[in-house]
Amino acid sequence: MSPHPQDDLFAPAPGFAAPAPAYVPPSSGLLKGLNPEQHAAVTLGQEPALILAGAGSGKTRVLTTRIAWLMSQGLVTPGGVMAVTFTNKAAKEMVTRLSAMLPVNVRGMWIGTFHGLCNRFLRAHWKLAGLPQGFQILDASDTVSAIKRVIKAMKLDEERYVPKQVGWFIAGAKEDGLRPKDIEARDEQSRVQVQIYQAYEDQCQREGVVDFAELMLRTYELLRDNAALREHYQHRFQYLLVDEFQDTNKLQYAWLKMFAPPGRGQGVFAVGDDDQSIYAFRGARVGNMSDFEREYRVKRVVKLEQNYRSFGNILDAANELISRNSHRLGKNLRTEAGPGEPVRVNESASDFAEAQWLLEEAQALHRQGLARQEIAILYRSNAQSRVLESALFNAGVPYRVYGGLRFFERAEVKHALAYLRLIENANDDTSFLRVVNFPARGIGARTIELLQDAARISGRSLYQSVSAVAGKGGSNLAGFVNLVESMRNLTQGLTLREIIEQIIETSGLAEFYRNDKDGAERLENLAELVNAAEAFVTQEGFGKDAVALPVDELAPGAIAEGLPRAVAAAAVTPDAETGEIMSPLAAFLTHASLEAGDNQAQAGQDAIQLMTVHSAKGLEFDAVFITGLEEGLFPHENSMSDADGLEEERRLMYVAITRARQRLYLSFSQTRMLHGQTRYNVKSRFLEELPESALKWLTPRNQGFGSGFAKEYQSAWERGAGLKSVVGAGRVEKPAYGAASATPSFAAAPVPKSMKQAAAEKVGAEHGGLRVGKGVFHTKFGEGVLMTLEGSGADARAQVNFGRHGMKWLALSVAKLTPID
DNA sequence: TCAATAGTTATTTTT
DNA sequence: TAACTATTGA
Numbered sequence: 132m133s134p135h136p137q138d139d140l141f142a143p144a145p146g147f148a149a150p151a152p153a154y155v156p157p158s159s160g161l162l163k164g165l166n167p168e169q170h171a172a173v174t175l176g177q178e179p180a181l182i183l184a185g186a187g188s189g190k191t192r193v194l195t196t197r198i199a200w201l202m203s204q205g206l207v208t209p210g211g212v213m214a215v216t217f218t219n220k221a222a223k224e225m226v227t228r229l230s231a232m233l234p235v236n237v238r239g240m241w242i243g244t245f246h247g248l249c250n251r252f253l254r255a256h257w258k259l260a261g262l263p264q265g266f267q268i269l270d271a272s273d274t275v276s277a278i279k280r281v282i283k284a285m286k287l288d289e290e291r292y293v294p295k296q297v298g299w300f301i302a303g304a305k306e307d308g309l310r311p312k313d314i315e316a317r318d319e320q321s322r323v324q325v326q327i328y329q330a331y332e333d334q335c336q337r338e339g340v341v342d343f344a345e346l347m348l349r350t351y352e353l354l355r356d357n358a359a360l361r362e363h364y365q366h367r368f369q370y371l372l373v374d375e376f377q378d379t380n381k382l383q384y385a386w387l388k389m390f391a392p393p394g395r396g397q398g399v400f401a402v403g404d405d406d407q408s409i410y411a412f413r414g415a416r417v418g419n420m421s422d423f424e425r426e427y428r429v430k431r432v433v434k435l436e437q438n439y440r441s442f443g444n445i446l447d448a449a450n451e452l453i454s455r456n457s458h459r460l461g462k463n464l465r466t467e468a469g470p471g472e473p474v475r476v477n478e479s480a481s482d483f484a485e486a487q488w489l490l491e492e493a494q495a496l497h498r499q500g501l502a503r504q505e506i507a508i509l510y511r512s513n514a515q516s517r518v519l520e521s522a523l524f525n526a527g528v529p530y531r532v533y534g535g536l537r538f539f540e541r542a543e544v545k546h547a548l549a550y551l552r553l554i555e556n557a558n559d560d561t562s563f564l565r566v567v568n569f570p571a572r573g574i575g576a577r578t579i580e581l582l583q584d585a586a587r588i589s590g591r592s593l594y595q596s597v598s599a600v601a602g603k604g605g606s607n608l609a610g611f612v613n614l615v616e617s618m619r620n621l622t623q624g625l626t627l628r629e630i631i632e633q634i635i636e637t638s639g640l641a642e643f644y645r646n647d648k649d650g651a652e653r654l655e656n657l658a659e660l661v662n663a664a665e666a667f668v669t670q671e672g673f674g675k676d677a678v679a680l681p682v683d684e685l686a687p688g689a690i691a692e693g694l695p696r697a698v699a700a701a702a703v704t705p706d707a708e709t710g711e712i713m714s715p716l717a718a719f720l721t722h723a724s725l726e727a728g729d730n731q732a733q734a735g736q737d738a739i740q741l742m743t744v745h746s747a748k749g750l751e752f753d754a755v756f757i758t759g760l761e762e763g764l765f766p767h768e769n770s771m772s773d774a775d776g777l778e779e780e781r782r783l784m785y786v787a788i789t790r791a792r793q794r795l796y797l798s799f800s801q802t803r804m805l806h807g808q809t810r811y812n813v814k815s816r817f818l819e820e821l822p823e824s825a826l827k828w829l830t831p832r833n834q835g836f837g838s839g840f841a842k843e844y845q846s847a848w849e850r851g852a853g854l855k856s857v858v859g860a861g862r863v864e865k866p867a868y869g870a871a872s873a874t875p876s877f878a879a880a881p882v883p884k885s886m887k888q889a890a891a892e893k894v895g896a897e898h899g900g901l902r903v904g905k906g907v908f909h910t911k912f913g914e915g916v917l918m919t920l921e922g923s924g925a926d927a928r929a930q931v932n933f934g935r936h937g938m939k940w941l942a943l944s945v946a947k948l949t950p951i952d
Numbered sequence: 953t954c955a956a957t958a959g960t961t962a963t964t965t966t967t
Numbered sequence: 968t969a970a971c972t973a974t975t976g977a
Contacts, residue, residue: 218966246967271967343967378966413965512963517968534965568953575953725967745964767963783964806962807968 161200161232165193172433173197177206177369177398179427181376181420184402185464186449186789187440187751194372194402195225199232201370201398211369213241213390215248217378219726221749222247225374241368245383247725249346252353254713254721256360260353263339265555265717268724272540273561274298274342280560281331284587292323301328305344306382306414308351338560338592347382354389364390369397376403376423380414384422393427405460406453409745409783411775420460438464440751442471444825445795449788451822456778464789473827474795476818482515482759482803486522489756489798493739494528496754496794503529505753507740509787511765515758516741518804523739533742538728543644543653544660548723550634554619555717558592567593570643573607582608614638624911627664627715635661663728667719713940744787755791757784760799761812784817797821906951907931912939914951 162170169189172182173196184190198214201207216222222243230237241248250268257264269277278301279294300321304314311329316322335341341349354361371391373379379387391397401423408417424432438446446464453459477492479485493506508519516532523530538544546569549562557563568574578600585599586592594615597608618637622630635641635657644650644657740752744765759765765784770776788795799814901907907917907929915933927943941948 216966221966244967249967268967271965346967375966410965412963514962514969571953573953727967743964746966748966764963769963779964804968 161196161203165196166437168433168435168437169193169196172400172435173200175398175400175431175433177396179393179399179423179429180401181424181427181429181432182400182402183432183434183460183462184404185434185436185438185462186404186407186786187438188435188464189437189439190374190402190404190435191221191224191228193435194374194400195228195232197400198225198229198370198372199235202233202235207370209236209239211367212372213248213368213370214243214372214374215387216242216244216374218749219244219247221374244725245386246343246346249350249386250721250725252350253341253346256353259357259360260349261336262341262349263556265339267340267552267556267559267720268346269335269340269342269561270540270724270727271343272545273340273724274302276564277334277340277342277561278327278331280564280583281327281334284583285327285330287323287327291320292327297324297327300324301331302342302344303414304328305348306380308348308382308385334560337590338558339556340559340561344382347386351382351386351389354386361389365392365395365397370400371397372400372402374402376401377405377408377417377420378403378410378415379419381416381419384416384419399427404462406456406462406782407748407786409748409779409786411779432460434462436462436464438466440792441466441789442468442793444470444473445788445791447825448474448795448821449785451825452781452788452817452820453785455820456781470825472794474797474821474825476826476828476830477796477798478814478828478830479798479800480802482518482800483522485758485798485800486518489519489758489796490522490526490528492796493754493756494526501753503737503739506756507742507747507750507752507754507790508756508758509742509744509747509790510758511744511767511783513743514805515764519741519758523741529736529738530741531736531738533740533746538656538659538663539723540727541653541656543640543656546640547631547635547638547657547660548720550615550618550638550640551631551716552720553594553615554622554630554634555714555720557594557615560586560593563593566638567608567611570639572611572639574611578605578608627668627719628661630716631661631664664719667722668715715939744783747790748786751790751792753792754794754796755787756796756798757787758798759803760797760815760818761803762815763810763812764803765815766817781817781820900950901929901948902950907948908951909933909941910947915939917948 162173165173166189169192172180172193175197182190182193184193194214198212201212202209214222214225216225226237226240226242229235229242241251243251253260253262253266257266275294275298278298279289282289282292282294282297301324304310311325311332314321314325314328316325335345354364368390371387373387387399391399401420403420405417405420408415411417423429441449441464443466446466447470450463477485477488479488489508493503493508496506497503510516510519513534520530520532539548546566549559549565552559552562553566564579567579581600582593582596586596589596589599594612597605597612600608614637618634621637622633625633640657641654644653647653744757757765762768763771766777766780770780797818799812799818801812803810803812901917901920903917903920905917906914908914909931912931912933915931918930918932920927920929929941929943929946929948931939931941931948933939
């Protein structure tokens with residue numbers, strides 16, 4: 132049943148030919164094609180700036196062009212720029228685009244996510260931050276299980292103190308810059324939560340691990356409390372750029388102010404869109420934008436309102452909708468692309484019928500020449516994907532669902548990583564507990580309890596307490612310790628790849644999954660882990676976070692201004708024997724927790740994209756379907772009670788609408804299966820908030836509850852029900868992590884030779900015959916090829932490819948490298 | 953130590 | 968409905 136005849140043919144992408152510019156920018160090639168607002172933003176001087184960047188207004192281009200422009204004008208060197216993003220993807224994109232524009236030394240630049248930059252900072256100043264040199268990072272699930280252990284150890288009721296919620300509380304406190312001592316507990320509940328927070332903090336410190344929020348807070352605190360260090364970084368970074376400023380939380384803004392306080396005269400460039408703030412529930416404060424404008428005395432707010440993405444009707448809908456929100460900074464998107472097609476609205480009798488309609492419409496678009504990956508189906512909550520998947524699967528249409536488990540979050544991968552972490556740091560109790568009895572080796576809950584008691588009493592780690600447990604459990608535990616010890620011995624001197632292969636075998640994981648009837652996929656993932664490690668090591672500059680230290684970049688003035696030499700010296704502590712700066716394994720483990728891996732559509736596979744509206748942020752598609760536009764769902768019932776919640780839902784809708792380039796469909800259903808019950812829904816208020824002139828109803832407007840839809844619904848579900856068991860089997864093959872979807876390596880980026888060579892030649896002369904590209908000999912690692920030389924004097928370091936020993940970073944003051952011919 | 957069973961809960965989630 | 972957790976029984 133096609134709900135309507137195909138009334139007009141889908142026009143292939145017309146291409147948004149840029150209109151003849153009324154304004155002719157200066158001759159510089161970099162600035163060519165920028166509109167006046169973009170041009171103004173890019174060429175602002177060294178002053179605080181707030182850029183209101185609407186959806187599709189060329190924000191990333193402005194950001195990268197500004198950095199390139201600053202450098203090309205000689206206003207700043209790579210070392211003087213910091214650019215912060217929220218996602219690894221955004222950071223990577225910036226680096227890629229930048230290196231395409233300019234011959235830049237990407238390694239020296241501080242471009243990364245908030246957490247990535249904090250990691251880099253703390254790796255350099257671990258001693259001052261009170262961390263062990265090889266500290267590891269807990270991901271979200273590690274954090275919850277660590278908290279769970281604390282709650283158990285304190286013998287508290289897990290019903291009353293739910294680990295996840297306590298985790299929320301702790302993260303929330305940290306994001307407000309609060310330590311346990313800073314929180315005044317008003318009631319029993321929060322008093323105990325503070326105690327848990329304190330105990331958790333002690334535990335993390337003991338184990339040498341930090342969670343995501345801790346990365347931010349430690350960095351903030353160290354800068355706050357160490358004037359010399361703060362001075363150094365403020366002096367160093369002359370230009371700072373922050374992407375997605377509307378998503379920053381309180382701590383992130385405070386963090387920024389440590390690097391660049393108002394009035395210090397640095398060029399702080401904050402880019403954001405208050406209308407796209409959809410993470411308030413996670414602590415994001417849109418208010419940071421107006422605070423920034425006020426505190427930094429921003430002279431001119433630049434608004435980027437010219438949209439290069441969507442046709443007029445789509446923008447009209449977006450503008451009209453968002454105008455209903457109050458407290459906006461004020462912005463209206465415009466386009467020169469013409470009205471385009473109307474926004475189509477469809478009503479269905481049931482969620483099943485909706486899925487069926489969607490399927491047919493999407494197929495029609497595809498037949499008219501639209502690639503499947505240019506079609507996105509958006510929904511408010513994940514649960515809604517089921518019916519859609521079912522329909523697509525039955526029709527044999529390739530699709531991809533965003534937002535499942537990511538690569539490094541898969542159980543088998545986490546198991547392997549836990550073994551690796553134990554090799555690096557045996558006191559990591561989280562990792563210990565994860566694998567002490569996996570694969571099963573006769574260590575039960577009782578034994579673990581005894582061990583935990585012993586550890587608690589002596590204040591030592593589980594690993595260190597093993598000898599305290601006697602009996603059968605004790606001997607099994609001793610066996611586990613022996614296993615870890617032997618893994619550490621066996622992996623000495625191996626490449627990262629070999630280390631991982633070795634532990635996958637010795638740990639018994641491979642054996643376990645080989646015997647498991649559906650362990651094949653898990654084995655594949657473990658193989659993929661090996662590939663990921665290989666790809667990681669091959670990337671030029673893999674250990675950059677450990678070695679890109681401030682020492683060699685100290686502006687002469689900074690030392691004069693009092694940065695103690697000791698601070699600088701504390702930065703690098705190479706291995707005493709080999710001179711190695713950071714082991715590839717340690718670097719890889721950090722990478723694994725900071726970047727959970729992709730779960731994005733595989734390139735080359737043409738599949739329809741399914742995702743929540745949240746995960747669609749930042750993406751764009753030729754055709755977009757927004758589904759489930761019903762009161763209670765979108766806007767979600769949990770957000771409808773207060774005005775702020777409703778406004779955030781409206782912004783969410785705004786984000787959804789502005790994803791579409793050419794075609795936008797809005798869809799809702801009279802009934803929907805929710806929590807096992809059929810719910811009768813009213814269409815979303817957001818539909819009423821759109822301009823009638825931009826819409827085209829495919830079904831009669833205000834159609835009442837019609838004839839016998841329930842019957843149709845019933846039979847439809849019965850047809851669908853038999854196929855539920857196979858839902859998901861039709862998903863497109865999962866992306867390969869290492870090989871196929873590994874990030875484009877920095878090595879592959881076109882870093883022009885001239886600059887690289889010049890840099891190499893410059894330092895090359897200083898290091899007694901060592902030349903980049905030539906052979907070197909190391910007493911332990913043997914022969915290798917010198918890849919990079921940088922720094923000078925005591926801080927000089929080299930990156931060497933030792934073939935079977937892999938790529939390594941070495942401190943020349945320690946490592947004995949001799950040139951060979 | 954595990955597998956079966958009962959009970960519970962149900963937005964969004966860049967790091 | 969279905970997915971996840973916690974407990975129980977073999």
